[in-house]
Amino acid sequence: MAAMKRLFLKASPLPSSAINCLKRCISTAAVSETTKSPSYPLGSLPPRSDPKLRNVQWVFLGCPGVGKGTYASRLSSLLAVPHIATGDLVREELSSNGPLSHQLAEIVNQGKLVSDEIIINLLSKRLEAGEAKGESGFILDGFPRTIRQAEILDEVTDIDLVVNLKLPESVLIEKCLGRRICSECGKNFNVASINVKGENGNPGISMAPLPSPPQCVSKLITRSDDTEAVVKERLRIYNEKSQPLEDFYRNQAKLLEFDLPGGIPESWPKLLEALNLLDYHEEKQSAAA
């Protein structure tokens, strides 16, 4: 396995061994064919009464700072499937000071994309670790990010649904600059207070800050790539490399577009509604009460 991983990193273009490794990892992370659901209307899930029929292999798309991590993580808890964010995998690798750290730091701090080989290697490792813990299904956040990555994903598995979160660009920049992360628990908070007036028929948007609990206050850090210049470069790269994914998945009739109406209190119930999960969420909440 280690030799295969080394091969990943040396070879270019992406070798078939890399794709095979992802295929093996992803097929075990996914629900097995026998429990896979037939196709359901976009955004809907099989009836909750038969959890075996649940088939969650979702992708979250959206610009930097839109809130992919926040909503993917909430849905992952609700649906009991792992939330796998390739940005987190990259940051873990960076902080491990392993052999890739130096190379990754340079790329990430310029707002550029890491190579497909490195990302697929990190994703395969994460899926393997999940496989060992008996995980099934997934919500991918930050992958795929290029048409090539989406084609590779298509070669290895079936994605059921792609949620595309959207916010105006001025809000995205403010949100990235206001983002704070607890270096201990890893949770994201935000100090930005956003109030954008509606213009040209577009509705205004207000988002209250998302404060950290007292135990995290002294441990808050800012991501090194959340500076204004790097955020602008990440947005430029998103528009160039990742936005074409919207058409890719639209053509497959898998894309669910979701314009965030505001902060979490307004957006979360609306997103649940768009995903036909509002009743399921309420049932789970009353069962837990």
Ligand SMILES: Nc1ncnc2c1ncn2[C@@H]1O[C@H](COP(=O)(O)OP(=O)(O)O)[C@@H](O)[C@H]1O
């Ligand atoms: N699928 C991917 N392909 C290439 N690079 C990636 C991928 N996912 C994450 N990265 C790298 O990790 C960085 C941080 O990712 P992420 O946390 O998803 O950022 P963002 O807030 O820009 O969506 C990216 O700027 C990029 O350098």
